Amino acid sequence: MKPEFPPGNMPGHVGIIMDGNGRWAEMKGLPRVEGHRRGAERAKEIIEASKEFGVKALTLYAFSLENWQRPKAEVAMIMKLLEVYLRREMYEFVKEGIHFRAAGDLNRLPQGVRNLVAQAEALTSACKNMVLTAAISYGGRDEIVRAVKKALQSGASPQDISESSFADLLDTKGLPDPDLIIRTSGEKRISNFLLWQSAYSELYFTDTLWPEFGREELLGALRDYQVRDRRFGAVKL
Ligand code: IPE
Ligand code: IPE
Ligand code: MG
Numbered sequence: 753m754k755p756e757f758p759p760g761n762m763p764g765h766v767g768i769i770m771d772g773n774g775r776w777a778e779m780k781g782l783p784r785v786e787g788h789r790r791g792a793e794r795a796k797e798i799i800e801a802s803k804e805f806g807v808k809a810l811t812l813y814a815f816s817l818e819n820w821q822r823p824k825a826e827v828a829m830i831m832k833l834l835e836v837y838l839r840r841e842m843y844e845f846v847k848e849g850i851h852f853r854a855a856g857d858l859n860r861l862p863q864g865v866r867n868l869v870a871q872a873e874a875l876t877s878a879c880k881n882m883v884l885t886a887a888i889s890y891g892g893r894d895e896i897v898r899a900v901k902k903a904l905q906s907g908a909s910p911q912d913i914s915e916s917s918f919a920d921l922l923d924t925k926g927l928p929d930p931d932l933i934i935r936t937s938g939e940k941r942i943s944n945f946l947l948w949q950s951a952y953s954e955l956y957f958t959d960t961l962w963p964e965f966g967r968e969e970l971l972g973a974l975r976d977y978q979v980r981d982r983r984f985g986a987v988k989l
Contacts, residue, residue, distance in 0.1 A: 756805070756971060760978075761977075761978045762805070762806055762807070762974065762977075762978065763807065763930075763931035763932040763954075763974065763977050764807070764808045764809060764928050764931055765807075765808065765809035765810075765811070765927060765928050765929065765930045765931055765932075766802060766807050766809070766810050766811070766930065766931065766932045766933075766934065766974075767810075767811040767812075767813070767930040767932070767933040767934070767945065767946055767949075767950070767953070768798065768810070768811070768812050768813065768933070768934045768935075768936075769813045769933065769934070769935040769936070769942075769943060769945050770791060770794070770795065770812060770813060770814065770936060770962040770965075771935060771936050771937035771939055771943075771961075771962055772787075772936050772937030772938075772960075772961030772962045772963070773787030773788045773790070773791040773961070773962055773963055774787050774788075775787070775937065775961055776790065776791075776961040776962070776963040776964065777790075777963075779961075784826060785826065785829040785830075785833075787961075787962075787963055788829065788830055788833055789833060790963035791962045791963050792833055792837050793963075794962055794963055794964075794965055794966070795812055795814070795837075796841065796844075797966060797967060798810075798812075798965070798966075798967070798970055799812075799850065799882075799884060800848070801967040801970050801971075802882065802970065803848060803849075803850065803881055803882045805970070805971070805974060807882060807974075808882055808883065809882065809883045809884075809885070809927050809928065809930075810882060810883070810884050810885070811855070811884075811885040811886075811887060811924070811927075811930060811946065812884070812885070812886055812887065813887045813890065813943075813945050814834070814886050814887060814888050815830060815834070815856075815887075815888045815889060815890070816887075816889075816890060816891060816943060816944055816945075817856070817857060817860075817889060817890060817891035817894055817944070818891065818943070818944065820860065820889070831861070831862050831865055834865050834868075834888065835862075835864050835865050835868060838865070838868040838869065838871075838872050839868055841872075842868070842871065842872040842875055842876065843875075845872065845875070845876045845879065845884065846875055846876055846879065848879075848881060848882075849879045849880055849881030849882070850876060850879055850881060850882050850883075850884050851876045851877065851878075851879040851880070851881075851882070851883045851884065852872045852873055852875075852876045852879075852884050852885075852886070853873060853883060853884070853885045853886070854869045854873065854885065854886050854887075854888055854923075855885050855886070855887045855888075855890050855895070855923035855924055856887055856888045856889040856890030856891075856894075856895075856923065857889045857890070857891070857894055857898070858888070858889060860889045861888065861889055865888075869886075869888075883927060885923075885924065885927065887945065887946075890923075890944075890945075891944045892942075892944045892945060892946055892947030892948065893944060893947060894944075895922055895923055895947075895948070896922070896947065896948055898921075898923075899918060899921035899922050902921045903918070903921055918948075919948070919949075922948060922949070924946070924949055927949075929949045929950070929951065929952065929953065930946060930949055930950060930953045931953060931954060931977065932953060932954045932955075932956060932973065932974070932977045933945070933946070933950055933953045933954070933955050933956070934956045934957075934958070934970075934973050935955070935956070935957050935958075936958055936960050936961060936962045936965050937959070937960070937961050937962060938957070938958075938959040939957075940957050952982070952984055954977055954980050954982065956973045956976060956977065958973070
């Protein structure tokens with residue numbers, strides 16, 4: 753079979769800001785929640801494709817801390833969708849060898865969602881094929897502030913703090929930094945996603961709305977990444 757990729761130079765960790773559900777629905781004359789429903793199906797497809805393409809860590813931005821400010825009814829529908837999704841997909845994750853984790857201020861989530869997150873994390877903790885992190889109720893600044901609080905609570909002194917010890921206090925502990933961050937829907941901003949971890953991430957923006965972002969476009973983003981020259985501030989000799 754013809755390989756879909758030139759070998760090598762694959763991103764180990766891909767982050768995706770799944771944006772554009774609402775606009776997709778509005779364009780079709782549907783309620784916004786239909787966009788979120790369709791978006792959840794896309795997430796399923798992209799999780800499978802990422803695993804198939806050999807991505808070792810995938811982080812999906814599903815709900816930001818700022819998203820709590822949306823109308824109550826929309827937030828409630830998103831929480832319901834999360835619940836239904838997790839209840840159904842956690843067994844799929846086990847089958848596929850996907851280790852599920854969550855990042856964010858989970859205390860703000862409804863108890864039902866929190867329980868399912870804990871259950872999915874426990875159920876998949878030994879899975880080795882790919883780490884899937886769902887950023888829910890997540891804000892990058894909030895994550896950093898929570899990490900500072902953890903450091904202070906542990907009684908750490910200045911000499912105990914290094915970039916790597918600090919990274920271990922973040923929700924993404926143990927994961928490599930994202931090599932590639934994709935944002936759909938044409939917006940060219942980070943919107944509080946993985947602020948610390950994205951210091952040297954490659955960024956890929958596409959106008960495609962998340963409910964239309966499929967396997968082929970993921971492949972395109974990965975190929976685009978493969979030919980980039982990452983210098984990390986250094987000069988090649
Ligand atoms: C992304 O889609 C999903 C969430 C933020 C929960 P949006 O709901 O932001 O869709 P647009 O940006 O309004 O189109
Ligand atoms: C970012 O999208 C958050 C998620 C995709 C979960 P938003 O739609 O909330 O971001 P802004 O408001 O356009 O920056
Ligand atoms: Mg949006």
